[in-house]
Amino acid sequence: MAMKVGIIGCGSIAKQRHAPEYLANPYVNGIVFFDRNKERAMDLAARFDGTVASTIDELFDDPMIQIISDCSSNESHHIFTTKALQKGKHVLCEKPIALTIEQAEKMIEVQKKSGKKLMIDFNQRFNRAHQKAKEIIQNKSLGNVLTFRTTFGHKGPEHWAVNKSNATWFFKKNRSGFGVAGDLGLHKLDLLHYLLEDEIEQVSAFQAALDKVDETGKPIDVGDNLVCSLKTKRGRIGTASFSWTYYGEEDNSTIIYCQKGILKIYYHPEYQLEVITRDGEKVNYQLESIQTNDYQTNSGVIDEFVDCVRLNREPIISGEESLASLKVLLALLEAAETSRVVFVK
Incomplete structure (x- = not known):
């Protein structure tokens, strides 16, 4: 089962961890990048053989994308991750899950309603x-x-x-x-x-x-x-x-x-x-x-999350634990x- 992935935010964590690990995963067959700075998205798309979404909605509305990595800055996690879950995507979100308890609780509530998987990137x-x-x-x-x-x-x-x-x-x-x-x-x-x-x-x-x-x-x-x-x-x-x-x-x-x-x-x-x-x-x-x-090595996080989606198992790090x-x-x-x-x- 080959999956298409979307990455929101094209900073260092996407460039050094998420994108190369998705590219190396045998079950991923394409990465779509979105960043408010389109040049950054284009740079990573060229580097990791991906494509660029012009808008965030284009990313969310792509029916082929099953997994979203939310690599946006901290204040945006609750916005992008929540919307991705509502759009039927599985989400791997960078930490922190959110900036407030209320935001995090809403994200967990939406995840449960969606039936999709949410994992926070605690790679240690x-x-x-x-x-x-x-x-x-x-x-x-x-x-x-x-x-x-x-x-x-x-x-x-x-x-x-x-x-x-x-x-x-x-x-x-x-x-x-x-x-x-x-x-x-x-x-x-x-x-x-x-x-x-x-x-x-x-x-x-x-x-x-x-x-x-x-x-x-x-x-x-x-x-x-x-x-x-x-x-x-x-x-x-x-x-x-x-x-x-x-x-x-x-x-x-x-x-x-x-x-x-x-x-x-x-x-x-x-x-x-x-x-x-x-x-x-x-x-x-x-x-x-x-x-x-x-010294960058494979974190194991991307492979774990892809396997969670592929094999329909619960993530090793839950939203509740992140809260x-x-x-x-x-x-x-x-x-x-x-x-x-x-x-x-």
Whole structure:
């Protein structure tokens, strides 16, 4: 069964991840690109042997398109994804699912009514080191999880975004909404929920724009760093840090501390997963390297979603799970703004 795909938004995430992975998938036989900047759509169509839709409605009304990738900027997800579902398309939406709880709930409601599939692109669940760590946590060989710490930081979206400029929409509050917390932090909030099979329910946080400036030289109006403390429903406590100012190298590591040992994930330069028991025994796993902005590999997300549609199975990441992570994110921003401990709604 060959499928035609539509991609909304022709920025870096479409160029580096979605388009090449659809092109490589044997069940996809065509990609249609749409961007408000038609030149960007034309560039990707030429690069990935696709075609261009002149309007968004042309994309939605094409009966041959079964899957839509919503790679638009954050403030548009709830508009485009909702309309795509209403038009009978399956949708893979970039994170965050939306900027508000109300928008996300409406999207999930529309998805259920449509009978179509909705998956949010939390690609860290697909990394083999994270999957192996989850397996070790589940089998209780290290006992129960007690605490954790995780980080995700790089030198900033202006080095990754398609225009390589401080004018990037990631720096605009009305478009990105959440700054670094929504760009990088959401990945790790979802990952913690996934690894621990638990939900964060209580948070505190500090956030600041420490170094980034916009195209006019003024400090950006969203945070470029956020550091937080997290408590889960099952009583685990831990810390997380998210940054656009890790200028030396990217850091995407997580450490899980259990009763009988430690799991270090993407911490060692050679071993993607290290298990260190309380007796000092070490087991090192060489699995695949994690994606970075400078080192692009197949994320597995596109192949998974195509298979979900093709085989009529439920996506590995549901709209409800994405909403749960969004609620934690909004609580973090409230905690940072009010200098209070906040319970996740």
